[in-house]
Amino acid sequence: MNVEFNLNELKAADRLPSPSGTALAIMQLVQQSDATVHQVSQLIKVDPALSGRILRFANSAAFGARRPIADVETAVIMMGMQTVRNFALSLSLIGSNSKGHCPGFDYEAYWSRSLAMSVAISAITAREVTVVPAESFTLGLLGEIGSLALATAWSEIYGECLGAAEGRRLLELEREHFAIDHNALSLLLLADWGFPVIFLDALKLSFETKVPGINRTDQFAKQLIFARLIGNYCVADEAHQARLLPELTAEASFHALDEAELLTFVDEIIELWHDLGKVCDVKTDARQSWQKTVATLRSALSGLELLLVDDDPMMLARLSKQLAAAGHQVAVCRNGESALKHVIEHRPQLVITDWRMKPMDGLALCKALRASAFGKNIYLIMLSSTEDEDALVEAFDAGIDDYVTKPVSLRVLLARLRAGQRIIMLQHELEKESRDIQRYTAELAAANRRLKLMANTDILTNLPNRRYALSRLEQESAGALRAKQPLSVLMLDLDHFKSVNDTLGHDVGDQVLTHAAKLMRATARSNDIVCRLGGEEFLVIAPNTDGTTALLLAERIRSAIEKNQLQGPVLARPVTVSIGVAGSLGAKPDWKELMKWADDALYRVKQGNRNGVQLAKMG
Numbered sequence: 001m002n003v004e005f006n007l008n009e010l011k012a013a014d015r016l017p018s019p020s021g022t023a024l025a026i027m028q029l030v031q032q033s034d035a036t037v038h039q040v041s042q043l044i045k046v047d048p049a050l051s052g053r054i055l056r057f058a059n060s061a062a063f064g065a066r067r068p069i070a071d072v073e074t075a076v077i078m079m080g081m082q083t084v085r086n087f088a089l090s091l092s093l094i095g096s097n098s099k100g101h102c103p104g105f106d107y108e109a110y111w112s113r114s115l116a117m118s119v120a121i122s123a124i125t126a127r128e129v130t131v132v133p134a135e136s137f138t139l140g141l142l143g144e145i146g147s148l149a150l151a152t153a154w155s156e157i158y159g160e161c162l163g164a165a166e167g168r169r170l171l172e173l174e175r176e177h178f179a180i181d182h183n184a185l186s187l188l189l190l191a192d193w194g195f196p197v198i199f200l201d202a203l204k205l206s207f208e209t210k211v212p213g214i215n216r217t218d219q220f221a222k223q224l225i226f227a228r229l230i231g232n233y234c235v236a237d238e239a240h241q242a243r244l245l246p247e248l249t250a251e252a253s254f255h256a257l258d259e260a261e262l263l264t265f266v267d268e269i270i271e272l273w274h275d276l277g278k279v280c281d282v283k284t285d286a287r288q289s290w291q292k293t294v295a296t297l298r299s300a301l302s303g304l305e306l307l308l309v310d311d312d313p314m315m316l317a318r319l320s321k322q323l324a325a326a327g328h329q330v331a332v333c334r335n336g337e338s339a340l341k342h343v344i345e346h347r348p349q350l351v352i353t354d355w356r357m358k359p360m361d362g363l364a365l366c367k368a369l370r371a372s373a374f375g376k377n378i379y380l381i382m383l384s385s386t387e388d389e390d391a392l393v394e395a396f397d398a399g400i401d402d403y404v405t406k407p408v409s410l411r412v413l414l415a416r417l418r419a420g421q422r423i424i425m426l427q428h429e430l431e432k433e434s435r436d437i438q439r440y441t442a443e444l445a446a447a448n449r450r451l452k453l454m455a456n457t458d459i460l461t462n463l464p465n466r467r468y469a470l471s472r473l474e475q476e477s478a479g480a481l482r483a484k485q486p487l488s489v490l491m492l493d494l495d496h497f498k499s500v501n502d503t504l505g506h507d508v509g510d511q512v513l514t515h516a517a518k519l520m521r522a523t524a525r526s527n528d529i530v531c532r533l534g535g536e537e538f539l540v541i542a543p544n545t546d547g548t549t550a551l552l553l554a555e556r557i558r559s560a561i562e563k564n565q566l567q568g569p570v571l572a573r574p575v576t577v578s579i580g581v582a583g584s585l586g587a588k589p590d591w592k593e594l595m596k597w598a599d600d601a602l603y604r605v606k607q608g609n610r611n612g613v614q615l616a617k618m619g
Contacts, residue, residue: 336360547583
């Protein structure tokens with residue numbers, strides 16, 4: 001019952017991938033009912049990089065523009081505000097989560113595969129129309145965002161899960177450690193970001209091994225399964241592609257593609273994948289690492305990862321050779337600008353920099369590093385030809401940790417390095433302690449979530465129990481009142497259930513209850529909450545749903561139970577259900593009255609022929 005996972009707790013702790021800057025402003029604006037295309041366009045124009053990417057996407061083959069689009073406002077009109085909103089969200093998440101600290105999680109391969117899936121689903125939905133291709137693109141890109149969320153929130157523990165996943169399902173390990181898996185977390189995040197219900201329902205179905213039915217949601221789910229396989233194929237090496245091809249070909253047959261047509265289709269997707277990788281800043285040459293190993297921290301610092309910065313080539317050559325002979329790994333740069341780029345990409349433990357260089361000198365490099373998140377803890381040693389007191393004070397104010405005068409004495413420099421090494425070791429120990437605390441906190445939070453889950457879960461059916469149902473209904477009622485949205489409840493009762501227990505025993509009765517509960521959960525929408533009140537009584541909470549729509553939901557559940565009978569035990573009567581429905585809007589009725597009205601409607605069904613649904617007579 002993943003509804004118990006506290007998403008707000010992680011959001012408040014700023015430990016989840018989240019939109020920022022212009023993307024967040026666009027999301028908030030589009031959610032307003034009176035937002036205009038002009039307002040959205042003005043927001044985009046504030047961000048030149050986003051403007052360029054929006055125009056390139058609007059003119060790409062993925063969107064299929066019939067004529068060149070030259071200005072942002074036209075692009076927003078042609079694409080639609082919702083598509084623009086989702087695309088800005090995607091770019092924001094890619095930009096802020098292209099790298100991370102989770103060992104064993106391949107960030108580049110993750111985004112590369114996600115982009116391949118997004119290109120595939122947009123191509124598939126253009127070929128077999130279910131949803132707007134440009135909107136399905138975003139769902140493909142963010143459909144497995146839960147993996148990135150776990151890697152972000154609990155990087156070390158999730159890295160261990162990834163390393164231990166071989167021979168055991170990763171989803172099980174995730175639920176064991178975090179009381180949620182990455183599929184369920186993806187659905188929670190996408191719902192929080194305002195994705196349409198059909199997207200959530202289809203994505204949820206696509207995580208299953210088989211998708212029943214032929215309605216629009218089912219078809220979209222099958223398309224997502226196909227797109228996921230294509231995404232895996234795109235990022236695989238040739239040997240792994242050969243192993244994936246039979247499954248991909250079998251799935252393609254459900255989409256009227258033979259093997260030759262499939263390969264042509266995939267080639268077109270790969271070409272577009274490479275093109276859009278440049279638009280989205282995603283490396284499409286990344287390949288998935290199929291045999292994952294967990295990287296471990298060095299237990300001892302036998303040598304440091306150094307960056308030596310000097311514009312004197314002879315000095316660089318001499319010092320780098322001497323430092324390497326002392327057991328250190330040495331990289332060299334000729335000026336501050338190239339050094340800053342190297343630090344961003346490689347994160348050395350210690351930087352030794354000359355003061356006087358062009359175009360960026362050592363002092364400017366120190367200030368830039370200390371002003372950035374990645375450079376705050378790097379140990380900095382300045383090489384200076386002066387011991388002038390004012391100059392040294394200026395250097396220390398800029399952020400250096402130590403200095404060595406020129407000409408450089410190797411003995412003195414190595415002594416300074418040993419002092420720096422001790423500081424770096426202490427930093428590593430502090431970081432390890434911090435990770436351990438974070439780990440223990442995460443494990444405690446997961447244990448608490450599991451305990452809360454157990455307290456709110458019906459053991460037999462694995463549905464939320466009566467305690468949870470009443471608490472959740474009260475919360476949903478308060479939320480519906482604040483948002484001025486409708487709320488409906490369904491009271492369900494299995495027909496003639498007592499006779500099953502009396503004639504066939506409680507074991508068969510338990511099978512009937514479990515079977516009915518699975519059908520209710522499978523038939524309900526992703527945002528509906530199916531609960532067991534006790535015995536043969538169930539409750540479905542349907543947020544943002546009026547009574548008329550809830551009546552359709554009730555009939556769908558009733559029909560599913562009637563048509564899908566329990567196999568095995570010979571029952572005197574088919575398993576059927578009676579359902580009473582009640583809906584509210586505003587303050588009346590409150591949630592207690594709402595349940596009573598639904599119960600009254602259920603009573604009228606049971607007084608009749610049973611196996612039916614009825615909407616409560618309000619007032």
